[in-house]
Amino acid sequence: MEAPSSMRVVVVSGLHRSARARTVEALITAVPGSVALHHDFDRIGEGVVHRLTRDRWGTVDHSRVELDHLCASCTLREDLVPFLLRLTEAGEHTLCVVETWEGVEPRPVADAVASEPALRLAAVVTAVDSERLLPDLAGHDDLGDRGLDIAVEDERTVAEVLAHQIEYPTVLALDGEPYRAEARSLLEHLNPAALVVSPGPDLADLTHGRFDPEHAANRLNPAWAQYADRDDARVRTLTWTRRRPLHPARLHEALEHIVAAGLRSRGRVWLAGRTDTLLVWDAYNDALLLESGGPWLDALPEAAMEMVSESRRASAQLDWDPAVGDRCQHLAFTGVDLDAERLVALLDSCLLTEDEAGEPLRFDPFADAL
Numbered sequence: 001m002e003a004p005s006s007m008r009v010v011v012v013s014g015l016h017r018s019a020r021a022r023t024v025e026a027l028i029t030a031v032p033g034s035v036a037l038h039h040d041f042d043r044i045g046e047g048v049v050h051r052l053t054r055d056r057w058g059t060v061d062h063s064r065v066e067l068d069h070l071c072a073s074c075t076l077r078e079d080l081v082p083f084l085l086r087l088t089e090a091g092e093h094t095l096c097v098v099e100t101w102e103g104v105e106p107r108p109v110a111d112a113v114a115s116e117p118a119l120r121l122a123a124v125v126t127a128v129d130s131e132r133l134l135p136d137l138a139g140h141d142d143l144g145d146r147g148l149d150i151a152v153e154d155e156r157t158v159a160e161v162l163a164h165q166i167e168y169p170t171v172l173a174l175d176g177e178p179y180r181a182e183a184r185s186l187l188e189h190l191n192p193a194a195l196v197v198s199p200g201p202d203l204a205d206l207t208h209g210r211f212d213p214e215h216a217a218n219r220l221n222p223a224w225a226q227y228a229d230r231d232d233a234r235v236r237t238l239t240w241t242r243r244r245p246l247h248p249a250r251l252h253e254a255l256e257h258i259v260a261a262g263l264r265s266r267g268r269v270w271l272a273g274r275t276d277t278l279l280v281w282d283a284y285n286d287a288l289l290l291e292s293g294g295p296w297l298d299a300l301p302e303a304a305m306e307m308v309s310e311s312r313r314a315s316a317q318l319d320w321d322p323a324v325g326d327r328c329q330h331l332a333f334t335g336v337d338l339d340a341e342r343l344v345a346l347l348d349s350c351l352l353t354e355d356e357a358g359e360p361l362r363f364d365p366f367a368d369a370l
Contacts, residue, residue, distance in 0.1 A: 227332030298325025
């Protein structure tokens with residue numbers, strides 16, 4: 001239950017620093033009594049993290065933060081949330097805009113804020129630079145290559161972090177004019193649930209709502225997310241759905257070409273020889289994560305269905321087939337100038353044929369990895 005004296009909080013994330021700064025500035029300028037909070041990780045490699053607070057007139061405080069361990073999750077736990085609670089108790093501000101650092105994804109910040117009754121998570125916004133969006137989604141840099149890693153052994157890629165920042169929120173602030181139409185289309189394809197706006201005074205209207213982290217997590221889970229085709233000039237999202245399993249050897253052979261076909265692909269697959277296991281497909285540019293997403297619902301005993309989330313049950317009903325249950329291929333590929341015809345042909349060539357159905361597999365190249 002929300003506390004009577006709860007303070008509104010808006011989380012602003014984004015890989016692109018200038019776009020993020022303009023979005024934060026627009027919010028604190030438009031909303032009276034607001035303050036912005038930012039943890040600066042630029043010198044985290046030297047063991048230094050600074051907390052900066054500012055309002056529409058300038059810097060309020062700039063302090064070094066002492067942490068037991070220097071990483072984003074420790075900062076969240078040990079300083080950000082306690083500081084927000086102190087601000088709430090002081091009662092001097094109606095809104096705090098939490099500006100994350102480049103390599104921080106919004107989901108853990110949103111989860112932490114929403115878990116506190118004294119705080120009201122009003123919105124999660126990701127700010128994007130129109131000129132940098134496509135190069136960053138198509139690039140091959142790790143965060144470490146740009147000095148943006150936020151913990152020891154942070155091996156995430158720039159494309160992965162940017163995709164997570166775009167797909168999670170319900171508001172995307174698109175900054176800049178170069179390639180704006182193409183950038184807007186990409187954002188709408190990657191996150192159809194989000195409102196795409198420009199950084200400006202209209203952002204103030206978004207601070208009176210409430211962001212639901214559970215709903216966002218359910219919307220994003222590729223084990224049951226539902227994707228749709230979309231075509232806007234050069235930007236295309238192709239959804240491939242089939243009712244037959246994939247042949248593991250042919251999939252493995254074609255994998256590099258399939259993954260490279262789009263900037264982002266996600267969904268679930270059914271692999272021959274793994275009748276009960278749903279595999280989650282999560283690819284960023286040419287990097288693929290393929291892992292178990294648990295059992296298909298059709299493989300569960302009836303008594304276990306009560307423990308399955310309502311979102312997953314509803315999605316399974318949309319996929320349900322009398323012969324194979326919810327087992328299917330359901331993948332979405334988003335890219336610029338995507339060769340949909342070639343991609344579909346390649347994917348279809350990996351399906352198990354009627355002659356192969358029921359025959360034992362001679363070789364499964366995924367056997368040791370999944």
